Amino acid sequence: MLDAYHQRGVDLAVDLANTLRPVKGEDLLDSVDALRVFLEEHLPTDEAPTADDLDAVRAVRATVREALERAADEPGEVARLVNDGLRECRAVPQLRPDGDGWRLETAPERRGYAPTVAVRTLDGLAAVLVELGPDRLGVCSSPTCRATFADLSRNGSKQYCSRGCAHRASVAAYRDRRRPSS
Numbered sequence: 001m002l003d004a005y006h007q008r009g010v011d012l013a014v015d016l017a018n019t020l021r022p023v024k025g026e027d028l029l030d031s032v033d034a035l036r037v038f039l040e041e042h043l044p045t046d047e048a049p050t051a052d053d054l055d056a057v058r059a060v061r062a063t064v065r066e067a068l069e070r071a072a073d074e075p076g077e078v079a080r081l082v083n084d085g086l087r088e089c090r091a092v093p094q095l096r097p098d099g100d101g102w103r104l105e106t107a108p109e110r111r112g113y114a115p116t117v118a119v120r121t122l123d124g125l126a127a128v129l130v131e132l133g134p135d136r137l138g139v140c141s142s143p144t145c146r147a148t149f150a151d152l153s154r155n156g157s158k159q160y161c162s163r164g165c166a167h168r169a170s171v172a173a174y175r176d177r178r179r180p181s182s
């Protein structure tokens, strides 16, 4: 299992990637205001994001989404995306107090929202690759969804992003079986 710190990074990665909805052609991260709301939810600080932050975070999103989409088929390519992304924001290991002990975090030497988002998300995805394997990252099998997901469950058999998508797929399969073939 992943520790809570890496789990939060993975959640951030999936939520960030899913601000893009390729099937509907929607982009939920289309303004500085939308970015502010997204950051308030995930990385609360007092500093308001700028238009430059928006461009930079959207570039991080492209990397994160690509990593989630390609992980199962091309894990080597995902490792390259993670390594390049971490190098670009000059990520360095840092010890932080954690309860009674310590934990090792990855932190960016570059300042700003985008390097922070990049390090948290890529570090989270790296932890999934190392601890659980690349096939735990993927894209929803529903052709009308295509949202990304990370499967941190014990058995790791996830094919759909949500219960809703899995339910719709099983209803459709049931209808197909009942339909007369002639």
Ligand SMILES: [Zn+2]
Pocket: 140, 141, 142, 145, 146, 147, 160, 161, 162, 165
């Ligand atoms: Zn889905």
